[in-house]
Amino acid sequence: MSDMATAVWSALADPSRRAILDRLLHGPRPVGDLARECGLSQPGASKHLRVLREAGLVDVQRDAQRRLYAIRPAPMAELDAWLAPYRRLWNARLDALGDRLDAQATDDRKGDPS
Missing domain, CATH: 1.10.10.10 (Winged helix-like DNA-binding domain superfamily/Winged helix DNA-binding domain)
Structure with missing residues (x-):
């Protein structure tokens, strides 16, 4: 850096x-x-x-x-570019968590007797 x-x-x-x-x-x-x-x-x-x-x-x-x-916007743009790979990593993990929660909710609905 x-x-x-x-x-x-x-x-x-x-x-x-x-x-x-x-x-x-x-x-x-x-x-x-x-x-x-x-x-x-x-x-x-x-x-x-x-x-x-x-x-x-x-x-x-x-x-x-x-x-x-x-x-001055340029340094902010540089920070944003530096953070981009970390943001992608975080978003991928959040997407995986969302998929897991969706699957759990589907399983819960299938097992619900009502």
Whole structure:
């Protein structure tokens, strides 16, 4: 795994940073809004945004006197691509469980005297 991928995973490990990214799904936001919505102080939100920016997960743009933060989709797409084989494995296991439960339900109905 590359250093950038490690930085992305480390950034995503923190629940406050994930909450910030959740808010940014709706579009660019200033740090003050993000801090308020996530229950963080503005300096705390700024520190989390710096980590997200350094990991390549967000961009910042100046808009007059404020800075707007926005999600960078490329690192998310890379994470999704990395997770794809694991998702296929998990889905295959869930499908097998579903088949097993369906078979059990069919057997139970066959044995039901009503």
